[in-house]
Amino acid sequence: xxxxxxxxxxxxxxxxxxxxxxxxxxSSGLVAAGRMLPIGWLGRARMGGWxxxxxxxxxxxxxxxxxxxxxxxxxxxxxxxxxxxxxxxHVDEERYYQLYPGHIPTSPLxxxxxxxxxxxxxxxxxxxxxxxxxxxxxxxxSALQSLRDKMRHDPEGYQILQERPRxxxxxxxxxxLRGLPDGTFGREYVRFLDSNRVSPDxxxxxxxxxxxxxxxxxxxxxxxxxxxxxxxxxxTNMLGEIVVKWFEAVQTGLPMCILGAVFGPVRLNARKxxxxxxxxxxxxxxxxxxxxxxxxxxxxxxxxxxxxSLREEIGxxxxxxx
Numbered sequence: 667x668x669x670x671x672x673x674x675x676x677x678x679x680x681x682x683x684x685x686x687x688x689x690x691x692x693s694s695g696l697v698a699a700g701r702m703l704p705i706g707w708l709g710r711a712r713m714g715g716w717x718x719x720x721x722x723x724x725x726x727x728x729x730x731x732x733x734x735x736x737x738x739x740x741x742x743x744x745x746x747x748x749x750x751x752x753x754x755x756h757v758d759e760e761r762y763y764q765l766y767p768g769h770i771p772t773s774p775l776x777x778x779x780x781x782x783x784x785x786x787x788x789x790x791x792x793x794x795x796x797x798x799x800x801x802x803x804x805x806x807x808s809a810l811q812s813l814r815d816k817m818r819h820d821p822e823g824y825q826i827l828q829e830r831p832r833x834x835x836x837x838x839x840x841x842x843l844r845g846l847p848d849g850t851f852g853r854e855y856v857r858f859l860d861s862n863r864v865s866p867d868x869x870x871x872x873x874x875x876x877x878x879x880x881x882x883x884x885x886x887x888x889x890x891x892x893x894x895x896x897x898x899x900x901x902t903n904m905l906g907e908i909v910v911k912w913f914e915a916v917q918t919g920l921p922m923c924i925l926g927a928v929f930g931p932v933r934l935n936a937r938k939x940x941x942x943x944x945x946x947x948x949x950x951x952x953x954x955x956x957x958x959x960x961x962x963x964x965x966x967x968x969x970x971x972x973x974x975s976l977r978e979e980i981g982x983x984x985x986x987x988x
Contacts, residue, residue, distance in 0.1 A: 831966050914927075
């Protein structure tokens with residue numbers, strides 16, 4: 667039994683609600699900046715959020731949206747409350763919906779707590795790649811926006827954003843890459859994977875970035891990380907990872923990279939620390955400053971190019987021997 671002024675109707679297989687207190691409904695949707703919102707929109711996980719914080723009259727819609735009878739008796743008169751949802755409220759709520767597969771919407775407070783916990787665990791155990799990934803996602807919004815803008819303004823980077831290539835075993839012709847001549851980028855990349863017993867499939871999927879395009883940018887950054895090891899000539903031991911982090915910190919500005927670059931050396935012995943500070947860090951910083959944005963290169967089209975020519979094209983200086 668619907669109350670006066672409250673009506674449910676079908677639209678495209680979904681129920682929508684229209685409410686105009688004190689008058690008969692004139693449309694079959696809840697108006698938000700000229701948009702009609704489906705009743706299912708009201709009844710999802712965030713129902714307990716903004717409806718519980720909304721005025722009492724709006725909270726009454728919760729029962730209807732969740733499919734339970736509304737506590738409305740005979741002769742009920744709707745309160746004189748304006749239930750029009752503003753555009754700002756609608757945009758705010760959209761932040762809490764899944765934007766891509768695996769996305770976990772989080773509030774600023776939740777991101778802050780995740781960042782603190784992930785930073786502590788990453789410093790305690792630098793090989794906790796899951797914590798490093800969470801730290802990158804929860805602290806890197808500004809840096810990711812800057813990287814995205816660089817990609818948008820570069821022809822090859824823009825193509826990557828449009829086509830969204832992925833570097834995974836399912837997309838790589840590993841056998842074909844192994845058959846390339848020594849010194850080619852593809853052959854040396856597979857050699858790096860074999861020598862260090864790593865796989866591109868071990869990269870964590872993005873979860874906490876609240877923008878679908880930025881989520882792809884950080885996913886792309888993760889998937890080209892091993893390519894950077896190949897181009898920089900750095901192994902996957904602690905010393906090599908720190909050098910790569912210094913290069914990436916200069917290149918990307920991601921707080922996660924900066925944190926790893928600054929605090930990573932505390933685990934090195936005196937001899938390695940001296941080599942790092944006198945030779946490797948200065949070289950990594952110079953290379954990072956000299957190189958073009960490393961996300962603007964469609965590496966999947968460059969497997970047959972030699973490592974040396976690709977380094978020269980990007981602007982990476984010849985690596986020192988470690």
